[in-house]
Amino acid sequence: MKSKFLNSIIILGSTVISVFSLTIGYKYVLAVPSSYQYSCPAELLQGTMLEANCLTTDRKSKPFSTLILKGIHVNSSGQLTQNALSGTSTFLNNKKCYNFSPYLYIIMGIIKAKCQNSSNTFKNTSITLEEITNHNGRLTYEWDRIIDQTAYKIMKHSFSKHIAEFSLPNTQKSKGTMSAIAKDIMAACVPGSSLYGHTSGILHSECKDLTNGRKIYWGEVDLSHYIWFSRSNKGTVVIVNGINDNNSTIFVPTRGKSYYNTQN
Numbered sequence: 001m002k003s004k005f006l007n008s009i010i011i012l013g014s015t016v017i018s019v020f021s022l023t024i025g026y027k028y029v030l031a032v033p034s035s036y037q038y039s040c041p042a043e044l045l046q047g048t049m050l051e052a053n054c055l056t057t058d059r060k061s062k063p064f065s066t067l068i069l070k071g072i073h074v075n076s077s078g079q080l081t082q083n084a085l086s087g088t089s090t091f092l093n094n095k096k097c098y099n100f101s102p103y104l105y106i107i108m109g110i111i112k113a114k115c116q117n118s119s120n121t122f123k124n125t126s127i128t129l130e131e132i133t134n135h136n137g138r139l140t141y142e143w144d145r146i147i148d149q150t151a152y153k154i155m156k157h158s159f160s161k162h163i164a165e166f167s168l169p170n171t172q173k174s175k176g177t178m179s180a181i182a183k184d185i186m187a188a189c190v191p192g193s194s195l196y197g198h199t200s201g202i203l204h205s206e207c208k209d210l211t212n213g214r215k216i217y218w219g220e221v222d223l224s225h226y227i228w229f230s231r232s233n234k235g236t237v238v239i240v241n242g243i244n245d246n247n248s249t250i251f252v253p254t255r256g257k258s259y260y261n262t263q264n
Helices: 143-166 172-187 257-262
Strands: 044-046 049-053 064-068 072-074 080-082 105-107 110-116 122-128 132-135 138-141 202-209 214-222 233-241 249-251
Touching (some): 044 105, 072 110, 080 122, 143 172, 143 233, 143 249, 172 202, 172 214, 172 233, 172 249, 233 249
Antiparallel strands (some): 049 064, 105 110, 110 122, 132 138, 202 214, 214 233
16 A cells, blocks of 8 residues: 555553653655456456455465455545545546446556546556455455554554654654554454464554544553553543544543544
8 A cells, every 4th residue: 555554543641651661663664566467367346345356375275365455545636645544435436436337447466547537537457456465365454554554654654743652752762662552552453464363552442434434442551561661451442533643643632531432
């Protein structure tokens, strides 16, 4: 995904933290093109669903597999764009792109389409699907890599504005801490992630889709997992903006979980 990522918000309360306690580093992982097309012949696009017959690891059978494409949208220039973990794709909503052949099709992991720009003119556009693999005959996203990318971009966008809400000093190590918390909040709530259901730093998590391709995450964070000597457990919200992932953010809302509950 062209650096596609979950637009996010994280809520952490005030806690006095020693600079010397910050030890978390962070490695940004670049997205890679999909590989499913090399072992899943006869791929087909049905609306926002990818269909194919994918070889199993023993290469003796090709079961039918489907995958709902996530986070594909149309920008103001009429170009297809993709953002990570942004919920439902919107490129076919309100007739933004033609939903029939020969104007919409897929070949070797590349979607070809004709989509409308802000001037109501339809333009030819294409996008290479990324992070989709064939897992023993099943189409699947590489969620761990996607979440990694998303957490980094959330931190990068939000650090200077919201770092004070975490009571963390403005240092490189604090950036790693913020990224790690964002990553764990999302991973604990995303089926397909290796950390789905639980991470040692997240006591509870839940998530839901919002309007306009956004997604919101709530997590109860054990700060002692990330910050030495901390004894504070804080609620955290992450919001991923699917239309413009540069607006993803992480912060501490003053209303706590009620903020999460009232978002739609």
